[in-house]
Amino acid sequence: MSKTITIDPVTRIEGHSKITIQLNDQGQVDEARFHVTQFRGFEKFTEGRPYYEMPGITARICGICPISHLLASAKACDDLLGVRIPAAADRARRILHMGQTVQSHALSFFHLSAPDILLGMDADPAKRHVLGLAQAHPEIAKEGIWLRMFGQQVIEWLAGRRIHPAWVVPGGVATPLTAEVRDKILEGIPRAIEITQRALELWHGVLGEFKEEVATFGNFPTHFLSLTAPDGGLDLYDGNLRLRDAQRGIVADQLDPTAYDEHIGEAVEPWSYLKMPFYRPQGYPEGIYRVGPLARLNNADHCGTELADKELAEFRKLSANGGAVLSSFHYHYARLIEILYCLETARELLNHPDCLDTNVRAVAQPSRREGVGVAEAPRGTLIHHYRINDGGQIAWANLIIATGHNNMAMNRGITQAAKKFVHGDRIEEGALNRVEAVIRCYDPCLSCSTHALGQMTLRLQLLDSNGNVLDEKARA
């Protein structure tokens, strides 16, 4: 009799989801599935809204990475206007994006994943959480808070608000950078770099304790997709699409991101609201690929900044044969390297001689009826695609979010981990946490969800093939 174990909802990710683990007649794991259980519908409700409202509207989708939506949306609007934004605006947007990436990666590493990494996968669940981390490693928790707050402050100093700012506008940014803001950001960067370097030391110190997790947390060959700069370097804001395979061979390069739909298809499965993007030439599901920090570092030829490139060289050593780093466990490491890259890049941009240039906005009316904007959100490639009518209202919109790109990989990853750690018809705490932790490697963001009081529990169900509940666990 086949059985299903359900983990509902997954904890320490952004949004609502659950995991089911299907056992076969022999009691072995057959397949695991990551279900996104809430329909978003953001694309539909934007229809009829003026195009220039889109950055502000879509930024409200997510409380963790609003800037990513803001930038991808603004870039789609730039495309509608047919403008090339001023160089100072490009730099300003990039600095804003650096702050965004730092605060998001800091939250993921220091507060969502550090409990697993520093307290251990098998630690008492009553202590293996952010509060337990604060008790056991207060300095690390405080440094994580400081780093996240610094990223938030960069956003707030630049844009006036740290959540849902209206500073980024179609055609550029609303106001130029000031010397005061520039100096405040520059003042904080050295300490932010020190904190990140200490976290990297910590990571290197504990990595050896996670050999099983490295081997089984989504460790399989896939392609990797991201934007890269024209010279092949890491670029989180702009560039063209690159696809590498598991051997780090280039499959496709310098693809025009506005033609993304020539290369990326979207499949739908009846058990999840989250679509399944795939690399179109290979079809579904063979066209599985990953996005996000791991993919970006596998794809990039270099970071282009001193400290990040030094760490990237260490990252490359994780693959013995010169191929791509395949284990999703190393998303955590890649995030730390990207924080370094962001801080160093922000410093370079802030020290640019034209940093305070006041020409920051190109003003125009829409000259096209269709626009695409692509940026690298902290979790991966984010695509906004709009069509407008003659009145400039949204007639159709399509958003492909980073978590969607990784959907197939997350499903394959939890299947791999479940086969390793789940045995019999009951799920032990350590196994449960490992399956959830695979998902946390990708830092999925499903913030479409509500969070209202009294709705969050972790529920486990063991079902037979007839849907009868054989076992159930719940924690508040």
Place this chain on the structure above:
Amino acid sequence: MKKRAPDSPRTAGLVIGWGNELLGDDAAGRRVARAVEAEGMPEVDVIDIHQLTPEVALHLARAERAIFVDACAGVKDGAILVERIYPAEGNDHPGVGHTGRPEDLLAMAATLYGAQPEAWLIAVPARSFEVNEPLSEDAEAGVRDAVTAVKRLLARGRITGQAGPAPSSA
């Protein structure tokens, strides 16, 4: 969002409203926060935020009194609930971000910064969480009642605004 810089001295009152503005009644807490901010009350900081995230603990550590406001799907009779809350004991399953709870943040403020503001949670009745829907009638009424409750709670405390030692941020 009206709040002080991280290195500022203690504040007398802190009001935190959180939720997703695009999802109907989920925005109720934020509506309350903005209404309080519009009152321009002296010595009261306001955080209007999408989700409860760890750095809120640092702001709590600098407040004498904190009031959290959120939408709540389980409230009966359409009336707001006002509850005194305390730091989590750490024996359940706290989180941050999507699953963050006020009690967890209070515990973080106490653990990391040795600070424990008096704290309350106001639950605003919520009926609908559909995309782009306006607040339901119950939630609209709840927002008004919650603003009144916030002002009453702040008035009950002796908000002096005197600066005390502020905790270090790291």
